[in-house]
Amino acid sequence: MPKNSAPALQAWQVLCGGVCALVITVGLARFAFTPLLPVMHVQAGLGLADGGLLAAINYAGYMSGALLAAWVEHPRWRHRLYSWGLPLALVITAWMGWTTSFAAWAVSRYVGGLCGAAGMLLGSGLVQGWLMRSGRRPELGLYFTGLGLGIVVSALGAMGMAASGLDWAGQWQGFALLGLLFLVPAWRWRPPEPPAVAPALAGVLPSRRWMAGMVAAYFCAGWGFVINATFTAAIVEKQPALAGRGPWAWLLVGLAATPAVFLWDRVARRLGDVRALQLAFGLQIVGVLMPALATGLAAALTGALLYGATFIGIVSLTLALVGRRSPANPGKAMARLTLGYGAAQVTAPALTGRMVEASGSFEVSLWLTAAVLATGIGVLVVVQREGR
Numbered sequence: 001m002p003k004n005s006a007p008a009l010q011a012w013q014v015l016c017g018g019v020c021a022l023v024i025t026v027g028l029a030r031f032a033f034t035p036l037l038p039v040m041h042v043q044a045g046l047g048l049a050d051g052g053l054l055a056a057i058n059y060a061g062y063m064s065g066a067l068l069a070a071w072v073e074h075p076r077w078r079h080r081l082y083s084w085g086l087p088l089a090l091v092i093t094a095w096m097g098w099t100t101s102f103a104a105w106a107v108s109r110y111v112g113g114l115c116g117a118a119g120m121l122l123g124s125g126l127v128q129g130w131l132m133r134s135g136r137r138p139e140l141g142l143y144f145t146g147l148g149l150g151i152v153v154s155a156l157g158a159m160g161m162a163a164s165g166l167d168w169a170g171q172w173q174g175f176a177l178l179g180l181l182f183l184v185p186a187w188r189w190r191p192p193e194p195p196a197v198a199p200a201l202a203g204v205l206p207s208r209r210w211m212a213g214m215v216a217a218y219f220c221a222g223w224g225f226v227i228n229a230t231f232t233a234a235i236v237e238k239q240p241a242l243a244g245r246g247p248w249a250w251l252l253v254g255l256a257a258t259p260a261v262f263l264w265d266r267v268a269r270r271l272g273d274v275r276a277l278q279l280a281f282g283l284q285i286v287g288v289l290m291p292a293l294a295t296g297l298a299a300a301l302t303g304a305l306l307y308g309a310t311f312i313g314i315v316s317l318t319l320a321l322v323g324r325r326s327p328a329n330p331g332k333a334m335a336r337l338t339l340g341y342g343a344a345q346v347t348a349p350a351l352t353g354r355m356v357e358a359s360g361s362f363e364v365s366l367w368l369t370a371a372v373l374a375t376g377i378g379v380l381v382v383v384q385r386e387g388r
Helices: 011-028 033-043 048-071 075-095 102-133 145-163 168-188 208-237 246-271 273-293 297-324 330-359 363-387
Strands: none
Touching (some): 011 075, 011 145, 011 168, 033 048, 033 145, 033 168, 033 246, 048 075, 048 330, 075 168, 102 297, 145 246, 145 297, 208 273, 208 330, 246 297, 273 363, 297 330, 330 363
16 A cells, blocks of 8 residues: 555544543643642642742743644654654653652653643644545544543542552552553554645645734633643642642543533634634633632632633634644644744743742732733734734
8 A cells, every 4th residue: 555545544543543642642741740739749849839840841842842843844754753752751751750850850841741742733733634635624623632531531540549549659650551541542543644745735824914813812822721730739729628629620620621622613613713712712711710709619610610611622723723724734833833822831830830939829820811811812803803
């Protein structure tokens, strides 16, 4: 069979393999850090400021991966980098439990960011390209259920391993072993290496002004995403009456995110992509402010629910929209867009960790996050006009 001929894989296999890849490269290599941050704070002496710094280092790795994805043109290398990221994600997850060195943790978080970029950008580009070549609807909602599922796996895994008596190090290693279950389908059902770009598609690109607006809006989205992705469990644990409930809030984020992508695809078909994004930004603002406006478990869980239901929609709609406008190389366009997202992910958690340690509360950082998201809505209004 010729190398670039139609693959024998079915659509459900490609999508299922992609979902499993996201569980590994993002759900475990990145998201496991969120429910384990309070445990590492108590058992390993990791301060919130240093925890925020580790999250920033993780996103520096993610942004480095985005730069690499934007630079690499050859389909073969894009496919290889994606493939290498799958087993490497499990190695660096186990590494977190093998040492108490902050420098080693930092290396693990950085490489984990590279793996996350492989799953999010290279993987989604390969899957969307395969869908377009196969004549299927190039939506990524089903693919990005892997993000919500990854959160669910990280939350349930942390809760189960804590109940069994494992310490923080044992939980990291347990996550690596758990990831082997997802590695098999992720590896076997990888999207095949894409063919060379057709000359007719090579020049199909969005305008620079439109792309710049999308980068700015995605920066704002990245700020909203990373604050909750890093500190959701810690925000809940910070309230004395809610001690021990942090993993439950994180679990709710994943449970809300997993089915939400289907709903956002439907909303986008009715309202249009940009208006759907504006709605998602607005609802996320409400979710971000819930813990700042009210105390108690109900407010914390409502905020987690709204965050989970909206961040996944913002990611899925944005990347799919940009990918469709760049059919020659969707992954490269997504990578360029993600540089704005990554810049926010590097700066926001480190700043928030310092603000929390200085004030003793997450309230100021939550209001700042809401203001950044509101700015994103304004940018999307400009993007919508430019698109017209």
